[in-house]
Amino acid sequence: MSGATFRSVVARERTMARVVILAGLLLLPVACTPFDHETVRRPPESAEEGAQWWKTTIDDAPLEFLAVFAEAADRHRTRGSSAIYEVYVAVDADQTLSYRLPCPPPPGAEALIRQRIAGYCPPARACCDWSVVSACRCDRCSRDQAMATWHEASRALVDRGSAP
Secondary structure, eight states, rough: OOHHHHHHHHHHHHHHHHHHHHHHOOOOOHTTTOOOOOOOOOOOOOOHHHHHHHHHHHSOOHHHHHHHHHHHHHHHHHOEEEEEEEEEEEEEEEEEEEEEESSSOOOOHHHHHHHTTTTTTOOSSSGGGGGGEEEEEEEEEOOOHHHHHHHHHHHHHHHHHHHO
């Protein structure tokens, strides 16, 4: 390879690398911000606001989700672990609601969840697996273990609901 050809190849590779880096930098703000059609619900920092937030969230959340969430909370508590689960719920064609909830929840919130799901019998199908997008801020478990805990909780709930 001649010196001129080598320099030409190196120049093209540098230009391509600059284009890729620039494209990545331009897309970074889009990837790190919620989209306009997404509403994110997460507990506030203050205890007073938190109690009301949990009550409203539990009143609005789908029963299937709350039942699996309570089952996952039991499993995390038994294992001494915790995670924050992110769940999407489609409100309508143009609006998505995202919950980011610590599991296990605070004791007062857990009591409200158990009251709301009392007597709930899940349908005999996979329950809520589709809605959990991610687990993060895992303590004493990995992300994969937290997701496995959620899926185990979902299966256990369905098995109990479909038992004769």
